[in-house]
Amino acid sequence: xxxxxxxxxxxxxxxxxxxxxxxxxxxxxxxxxxxxxxxxxxxxxxxxxxxxxxxxxxxxxxxxxxxxxxxxxxxxxxxxxxxxxxxxxxxxxxxxxxxxxxxxxxxxxxxxxx
Ligand SMILES: [Zn+2]
Numbered sequence: 001x002x003x004x005x006x007x008x009x010x011x012x013x014x015x016x017x018x019x020x021x022x023x024x025x026x027x028x029x030x031x032x033x034x035x036x037x038x039x040x041x042x043x044x045x046x047x048x049x050x051x052x053x054x055x056x057x058x059x060x061x062x063x064x065x066x067x068x069x070x071x072x073x074x075x076x077x078x079x080x081x082x083x084x085x086x087x088x089x090x091x092x093x094x095x096x097x098x099x100x101x102x103x104x105x106x107x108x109x110x111x112x113x114x
Contacts, residue, residue: 025064029063032063032064036063039093041061041091041093042091042094043063043091044061046058046106047059047060047061048091048102048105049061049091049092050089050092051080052087053080053087055080055082055108056092057080057081057109057110058105058109058110059109059110068111069089072088074090074091075090076088078110081109081110092105
């Protein structure tokens with residue numbers, strides 16, 4: 001007697017759509033990471049960013065992942081630890097910063113969560 005397949009909670013068509021959505025999201029994150037790295041931004045745990053008021057600090061900038069910020073493409077809305085205000089921040093290209101300025105930015109780090 002042939003075994004009857006177990007009924008699953010999610011139908012096959014929905015699983016296929018979900019799989020495509022997950023693959024698409026991973027692809028978009030990979031594209032964003034590749035674009036930012038190619039453009040000269042150091043994405044990761046020590047990304048130098050500048051707020052709208054010009055304050056420079058480092059933050060954790062992982063494409064596709066943010067708990068403490070509202071992501072708007074290349075801009076994020078988050079807390080600035082230097083000016084102590086909620087503002088928009090943009091990553092700064094590493095080549096635009098001198099070693100001293102990079103070190104100063106490293107000393108000003110926001111919360112250690114992405
Ligand atoms: Zn600021």
